[in-house]
Amino acid sequence: MLGRLYEKQNCSASRALELVGERWSLLILRDAIFGGYTRFSQFQKSLGIATNILAKRLEDFVEAGLMDRRPGAAGEQSEYVLTRKGMEFKTVIIALTEWGDKWVRPGPIFYCNQSDGKPVEVQLRRAGNGKQADLADVVAALR
Amino acid sequence: MLGRLYEKQNCSASRALELVGERWSLLILRDAIFGGYTRFSQFQKSLGIATNILAKRLEDFVEAGLMDRRPGAAGEQSEYVLTRKGMEFKTVIIALTEWGDKWVRPGPIFYCNQSDGKPVEVQLRRAGNGKQADLADVVAALR
Secondary structure (H helix, E strand, C coil): CCHHHHHHHCCHHHHHHHHHCEHHHHHHHHHHHHHCCCEHHHHHHHHCCCHHHHHHHHHHHHHCCCEEEECCCCCCCCEEEECHHHHCCHHHHHHHHHHHHHHCCCCCEEEEECCCCCEEEEEEEECCCCCCCCHHHEEEEEC | CCHHHHHHHCCHHHHHHHHHCEHHHHHHHHHHHHHCCCEHHHHHHHHCCCHHHHHHHHHHHHHCCCEEEECCCCCCCCEEEECHHHHCCHHHHHHHHHHHHHHCCCCCEEEEECCCCCEEEEEEEECCCCCCCCHHHEEEEEC
């Protein structure tokens, strides 16, 4: 029995959740990763989230190294740009979407290679076995 | 640009998060899926979570169809047993762990096939391509 394995919450899933374990955080990441959003006003419009919560989440992402804040041009908002650490959360968002597609309600988003339009999916496989999709080439599209 | 794709939060990732988009929910699922926990007291001891929050999360999981509640034997607690819907969340937990391993701090958990001890991982691949691990055979182990 693996019961004691997880005592004290000591595992990487738990540590990941300290950074992203909240519904708004995950939706902001989704919008940044697949919507290409970088500005406060874009996230706010997409999610209808309270501005104080959104500001806090974006600052937390900068502090945790998931986003870089870049000053906007004169009169423009700062941009919040995903780092590699943030961008690699893509796989988690896709896994979550696939579970929701199957067990809650399907659509309207699917994921595909931008280069050839072929659908991609998350698979649980023996480690190191075979060719994976290029993460940077995987995009969201409407069914 | 995919900007408008996600407006109104209309996607399966968002719908999934309505059921599981909270840190405690995800940790309870992790303990149920990989620790084999079924009883209130097991989750409580593992997570140190407030009892009222734990009770609410377990009831929410029953209502959402991720767990079945089974009456305990005389004098024993009810058991909360994962349904197929709950068990298939396994892939999301593994994806989250892998991200945490790489970007926060590695270990001590890894995932492997119970039958042969070989490590498994989440891969992003062209849909329908090749042989996946048997979800029921994938377990957590200590490095």
